Amino acid sequence: MNSYWLKIEELLPNLLAHTLGLKKRIILGYIFTGTVAFVIALLAWGTFNRFSNDLHQIVFFSRHARENITFAAYMAEMQREALIYIHEGHNSAGEQVGVVYKEMIGSIGGKELPNAELILVQARTHLTAYYKAFQEVQRQRNIRERLVKIELRVYAVRAQQLIEELTRQEKIENRLECARMLNSFLQIEKNAYRYFDSLDGKFIQAASLRLQETRFILKKFTWSRTEELGSVLNQYESAFLEAVQRTRGYLYLVNVVMAAEAYETMYQAQKLSNLMISESEQIQGKVTAHISSRLWLLLLSSALLLLCIILFSYVITRSITIPLKQLTKTFKSLAAGSSEAEIPVYPLADELGALTRAAASFKAKNIELETSKKALEKSNDELEQFVYTVSHDLKSPIVTSMGFIAIIRKLADQGKTEQAFGMLDKVAKANERMSQLISDLLELSRVGRIDMDTTQLDLDLLLADFSSNQAERLAQEQFSLTIESKLPTILANESRILQVFENILSNALKYANQEKNGCLRINTYSDEQWHHLLCTDKGPGIPEEFREKIFGLFYRLDVNIEGTGIGLAVAKKIMRLHGGDIWAESGPEAGAVFHLIFPKATTG
C-alpha cells in the first residue's frame, strides 16, 4: 500500500514533469487554483441564491397569511355593515358593503398555491353569492319600504277617510259600530307597524284578525261606498301581505342565504389560510432542509476542492522539486568528478531541460577527462615499467663488464696475464649484449612512433611471401611451416605485421625446435567482431603462469636460449596498435598457441 502510494507520488509528478514545461506547469497551477476558487464562489452563490428564493417564498406566504386574516376581518366588517343596513336601513351602510365586497374580491390571495385554486373559486363564488343576496335584500327592502311607507300609508289614509266619511253619514246609533270599525282598522295599522318594527309573526296574525273584524263590521253597513272601502281594505291587505312577504323574503335572505354564504366564505377563507399555514410550514421545513443540505454541500465541496488544490499544488511542486533534487544530486556527483553520475530523464526543453542538458554535457566532459586521465595513467604506468625494465636490464651488462674489468686488473696485478686475457672476452660479450639491448629498444620505440601506413593486406598473399622468404632458413632448421589458405584480408601495416609473424616464427624456432622437425601451423576463423589467427607449434608449450609474463619487456623463459626477450613485447605492441591483441594459449596437444585477433571493422 505504502509502496503503491509512493509509486503514485513519484509517478504523477514525473508524468507531469515529462509532459509540461516548467512555466506551463506553474501557470497551470495558478489556473487550476483560480478555477477551483471560482467554482467555490459559484457554489456559494448558488446556495445563497436558492436561500434567498426560499426566503422570498416565506415572506410571500407570511404576507398572504396576513392578508387572509385581513380577509376575515373584512368579512366581519361586511356582515356588520349588512346587518346595520338591514336593521337600520342606512344606505351608507349598504354602500359600504359594496366597497368592502370589491376590496375583498380584489384581495383574495394564494393563487400561487397549487391546491388553492378550488378553494379560491369557492370562496369567490360564495362571496359573490353573498353579495348578490345582499343586493336582493336591498331590492326587497326597497320594495317593502315603498310598500310600507307609501302604498300602505296611502291605503290606510284612504280607508280612514272612507270610515270617517261613513261615520259622518250614519246615524248616531250606528256611530258606535263605525268607531269600532275605525278602531279595529287602526289596530290593523298598529299591528302592521308593530310587525314591521319587531318583525314578530304574531302581529301579522293580530293584524289579520283585525282586518277580518273590520270587514265583519263593514258588512253591517249598507252604504254606497262600502264596496270602495272593501276594495281599499283589500288593497291594504294585499299591500300589507306583500310587504310581509317581502320582509319575510329578505329576512330569509339575510338569515339563511347571506348567513350561509358568509359562513361558507369564512369557511373557505379558513381553509385557505389553513392551507397556507400548512404550505408555509412545508416550505419552511423545505427551506431549512435546503439550507442545511446546501450548506453541507457547499462545505463539503469547498473542502473537496481545497483538497484538490492541495494535492494539485503538491503534485506541481513535486514535479518541480523531484527533477531539481535529482539534478542537484547529479551535479554534486558531477562536481566531485564522477563520470557515472546518473542524468535524470527530462524530455522537455524548458529551464529544467536546459539544466539537464548542461548536466549531460558536464558528464560528457567528465567522461572525456576520465578517459584521458586513464590513458595518461596507463601510459605513465607503461613508461614507468619501461624505464624500470630498461634501467635494470641495461645496468646488467655494465655490472658484468665492470666486474670483469676489476677481475682482469686483479689477475694482471698477480701476473696471471693468460687468465686476464681470457676474461676480456666476457667484457666484450657484455658490451655486445648492451648494444643489442639498445638496438632492440630503439626498434620497440620505433613501433608506434613512426607513422604506420595501413593498407588492405591479403594475409594469404603476405604469408605465402613470408613462407617463401623463410624457406631456406626453415630448411636449415628442419622446421615446417604450414599456412592454411583463405586467411582474411585486414587493414594493417605490412612490415609491422610481417615483424609479428617473424617474431612468432623465431620464437617457435628457438623454443619448439630444440630436437628439430618442429612445426608451426597457422589457421584462422572469424566471429562477429574479430578475425582470429592461431599459430600453433608442437613444442613444450608455455606453463599457464608465464603466459602473460612472456609479453613483458626483456622477459625470457630460458636464459640458455639466445635473445634479449624483446620479440613478444614488440608483437604485443604492434597488435595493440592495430586494434587487435595477441596472447598465448595451450595447444590442443602439448605445444603452445599464439592467438592473434584483428578487428573486423578495419577490413572495411
Add this chain to the structure above:
Amino acid sequence: MCQKEHNLLLIEDSDDHAELTEFYIRDCCPAIEVNRLRDGEEAMTYIEQTKNTELSLPWLVLLDLKLPKYDGHEILIRFKNSPHLAKIPVVIFSTSNSGKDIEQALINHANSYIVKPMEPDRYGEVISEILSYWQLNEHHFFFYGPHQSDA
C-alpha cells in the same frame, strides 16, 4: 678472512654475474661452498625439496630479482613462507635500485637489499662486506633451532 665452512645459495640467472659473484666469494672466503640456481623455477623446486628431504640448509641466500619464469619477489615470498627456510637470511642482490622493488622486498621480509655496483672495484668489496656482515650472525639458534641452542 673467514675460516668457517658455509653453504651459500646463489639464485642468479646471468652466468656472468654468477661467475663474478662466485669469483669474489672464492677470493675472500674460499671455505664457502656456493650452490647456484639458474632461474625462478629451479629456486621453487629447491624450496619444495627442502620440505621433504634432509638437505643441509644454506647459511645465506643471495637472490637476484629479475629471473626467468618466477621472479625474485615470488621466490622471496615462497621462501619466507616456508617454516624451514624463513629464518635463513635472504639478501636481495639486484641491479634494480627502484624504490618499488626495495619496498616490496623489505615488506616480504628480505633481510637486506643490496644493489649490484657498477663501479669496477666495488663488486668485490660489496660481496666481501655482505659475507663478513652475515658471518657476525653466528647463533646456534639459526642453525640448530631453539632446543639445541642451550647445549
